Amino acid sequence: MASNENPSSVIPVSQDKIVTVLSIDGGGVRGLIPGTILAFLESKLQELDGEDARIADYFDVIAGTSTGGLVTAMLTAPDKNNRPLFPAKEINEFYLENCPKIFPQKETCIISSAFNFLRVATGPKYNGKYLHWKIQQLLGNMTLDKTLTNIVIPTFDIKLLQPTIFSTFSAKNQPLKNPHLSDVCIATSAAPTFLPAHYFETKNQGKTRSFNLVDGGVAANNPTLTAMNYVTKEIFLKHQQFFPIKPMDYGKFLIISLGTGSSKKEERFSAQESSKWSLFGWLFNKGTSPLVNIFSQASADMVDIHASVLFQVLQSQKNYLRIQDDSLEGETSSMDNSTKENLENLIKISNELLKKPVSRVNLETGEFVAVGGEATNEEELTRFAKLLSDERQCRQGNLSAK
Numbered sequence: 001m002a003s004n005e006n007p008s009s010v011i012p013v014s015q016d017k018i019v020t021v022l023s024i025d026g027g028g029v030r031g032l033i034p035g036t037i038l039a040f041l042e043s044k045l046q047e048l049d050g051e052d053a054r055i056a057d058y059f060d061v062i063a064g065t066s067t068g069g070l071v072t073a074m075l076t077a078p079d080k081n082n083r084p085l086f087p088a089k090e091i092n093e094f095y096l097e098n099c100p101k102i103f104p105q106k107e108t109c110i111i112s113s114a115f116n117f118l119r120v121a122t123g124p125k126y127n128g129k130y131l132h133w134k135i136q137q138l139l140g141n142m143t144l145d146k147t148l149t150n151i152v153i154p155t156f157d158i159k160l161l162q163p164t165i166f167s168t169f170s171a172k173n174q175p176l177k178n179p180h181l182s183d184v185c186i187a188t189s190a191a192p193t194f195l196p197a198h199y200f201e202t203k204n205q206g207k208t209r210s211f212n213l214v215d216g217g218v219a220a221n222n223p224t225l226t227a228m229n230y231v232t233k234e235i236f237l238k239h240q241q242f243f244p245i246k247p248m249d250y251g252k253f254l255i256i257s258l259g260t261g262s263s264k265k266e267e268r269f270s271a272q273e274s275s276k277w278s279l280f281g282w283l284f285n286k287g288t289s290p291l292v293n294i295f296s297q298a299s300a301d302m303v304d305i306h307a308s309v310l311f312q313v314l315q316s317q318k319n320y321l322r323i324q325d326d327s328l329e330g331e332t333s334s335m336d337n338s339t340k341e342n343l344e345n346l347i348k349i350s351n352e353l354l355k356k357p358v359s360r361v362n363l364e365t366g367e368f369v370a371v372g373g374e375a376t377n378e379e380e381l382t383r384f385a386k387l388l389s390d391e392r393q394c395r396q397g398n399l400s401a402k
């Protein structure tokens with residue numbers, strides 16, 4: 001398990017043979033939802049192991065897409081003391097301070113709506129300048145291989161028309177895939193129609209590689225399986241002779257997957273209505289971008305369905321915790337509404353979500369339904385905190401014995 005004492009990309013595993021994974025969805029300002037949940041989880045870890053405990057100390061891999069990628073960097077980028085740049089409790093403070101500057105709002109009126117439509121028709125809704133500046137200010141020239149634990153951040157290359165996945169695993173072995181962490185965060189957040197695509201280059205020993213990237217949510221808005229695949233690849237390629245678990249032994253994974261909320265229970269559009277849309281109708285409608293929402297929601301749900309079935313088949317449901325709220329309504333479902341009222345409502349929703357019972361996706365309807373007889377999300381996170389703490393102590397004991 002990664003910590004400031006063990007920055008290697010090799011995933012150490014205790015005698016209990018567990019691989020720990022944290023996954024964080026994309027969702028713009030709705031990053032406040034996982035931010036709230038992570039603050040609660042870290043507080044429980046601190047109750048067990050002291051105030052210096054940080055999320056990055058307990059997870060072998062942290063994966064994040066778009067806003068989740070930014071949270072991933074905040075949790076794993078080292079400060080001058082080689083500890084995480086942000087404690088989890090400060091994530092929401094960062095969002096509350098900076099979201100209104102990243103997504104500046106206009107007064108709601110007919111003229112404003114027409115102006116927004118014109119902006120979407122002629123370029124991205126936001127220029128991204130403040131976001132780029134803020135990320136570069138936080139991360140400077142830090143490269144991807146310097147994170148305190150292994151991270152996985154998806155993006156999509158629009159020139160190659162294929163996903164480009166950045167990971168600590170690749171960064172330490174492929175210099176041309178070891179860019180500045182700031183470039184990776186800017187790229188995975190570049191949601192089409194909202195923010196501009198991001199171009200950058202990496203250079204090593206006279207070779208150059210260029211990247212033309214947009215939001216990782218186009219490929220994997222829920223990066224849970226992406227993280228699992230990279231762990232499997234790492235095991236198979238490098239440690240198959242001595243690693244204590246088999247590449248496909250997913251029953252040995254302990255996974256927390258955090259969504260950023262969705263609005264499935266709010267009626268949006270009908271087939272009759274959408275059948276009349278032009279290109280602009282798909283890109284801008286009722287203050288949202290239906291096409292972007294479809295891509296991001298579809299990929300997130302497919303991953304959750306696959307993971308849920310996988311862990312049920314392995315009879316390891318207790319090893320997989322997905323926390324998601326599919327009942328967002330109105331402005332709270334927006335990814336860029338940064339008004340004070342909306343941001344505060346998202347935090348309120350997040351705190352209420354902690355009190356709700358653990359839910360799993362219904363494979364027939366796609367909706368989240370409470371699992372009868374199980375704990376609340378808050379209680380389940382407390383249980384996971386104990387498992388993570390025990391695993392960390394076991395590994396530290398094994399290292400001391402050596």
